[in-house]
Amino acid sequence: MKFYIQTLAIVLSLLTFPAPGAANPELLAEKSCDRCHWFASNKPGDGTNGPHLYFAGDKFQKAWLIKFLQKPEIIRKAGYIYDPGFLEKRPALDQPHPTVSEKEAKIIADYLALLKIPGLEHGAVDDVPLTRGKRARAKIKFERNYGCISCHEAINLAGKVRGGVSGPSLVNAGNRLTADWVYHWLKSPERFKPKSRMPVYKIEEADLVLIVKYLMTLKRENLKP
Ligand code: HEC
Numbered sequence: 001m002k003f004y005i006q007t008l009a010i011v012l013s014l015l016t017f018p019a020p021g022a023a024n025p026e027l028l029a030e031k032s033c034d035r036c037h038w039f040a041s042n043k044p045g046d047g048t049n050g051p052h053l054y055f056a057g058d059k060f061q062k063a064w065l066i067k068f069l070q071k072p073e074i075i076r077k078a079g080y081i082y083d084p085g086f087l088e089k090r091p092a093l094d095q096p097h098p099t100v101s102e103k104e105a106k107i108i109a110d111y112l113a114l115l116k117i118p119g120l121e122h123g124a125v126d127d128v129p130l131t132r133g134k135r136a137r138a139k140i141k142f143e144r145n146y147g148c149i150s151c152h153e154a155i156n157l158a159g160k161v162r163g164g165v166s167g168p169s170l171v172n173a174g175n176r177l178t179a180d181w182v183y184h185w186l187k188s189p190e191r192f193k194p195k196s197r198m199p200v201y202k203i204e205e206a207d208l209v210l211i212v213k214y215l216m217t218l219k220r221e222n223l224k225p
Pocket residue numbers: 028031032033034035036037049050051052053065068069073074075076077080092093097098099100108
């Protein structure tokens with residue numbers, strides 16, 4: 001009997017032991033990612049050179065992370081500005097964003113997927129795609145009613161990039177961000193960032209869901225040459 005219990009314990013420990021290299025946070029230190037990013041919310045002082053990643057598991061689609069880490073794209077053309085009171089613009093990135101191998105990108109993405117804000121609710125936005133008519137209405141809200149386009153790049157009817165650059169580009173939002181996170185960002189940005197340079201909107205629920213679904217339709221592959 002004792003033998004069986006011991007064997008069972010060994011089998012169980014093998015099953016639960018993480019595969020070598022999986023979700024390894026040490027790789028982040030090894031690659032100096034923590035020189036520019038926060039991976040925990042209670043770590044004051046550093047990480048002010050890049051966007052916070054302590055809610056990366058809520059914010060990003062994993063497939064996008066794996067691609068970005070190997071071949072970074074520029075998201076904030078005006079540069080990353082940490083302090084909203086900081087008027088002097090920083091350069092977009094005074095050096096190209098570091099890159100990692102495909103294997104490392106997968107390990108890092110596995111780890112980032114675990115970084116979440118406790119208690120963030122899911123499922124406010126269903127994944128039924130917008131009809132053409134609703135999408136057209138959502139686009140008008142994004143561009144005209146709320147003027148989001150003045151600070152954010154999106155895709156126009158001709159399939160071209162259009163919009164301001166003081167906020168992050170949303171051209172690839174449908175591949176990059178999760179609907180849940182965008183919903184919460186628009187509803188209560190202070191849960192992610194105490195001070196942000198984006199105006200806080202009071203958007204009524206139906207419009208909010210419509211706008212989030214519209215952003216999810218924006219994908220780089222929809223751009224026309
Ligand atoms: C020299 C500073 C620096 C280092 C080192 C660095 N990053 Fe970044 N990272 C940035 C900046 C700045 C951006 C924003 C780029 C943009 O918006 O175009 C960024 C963007 C990102 C994003 C997208 C975040 C978002 O909100 O758009 C991820 C994910 C990321 N970095 C992960 C990493 C990982 C993983 C490492 C280590 C392999 C790393 N970074 C190393 C500065 C850095």
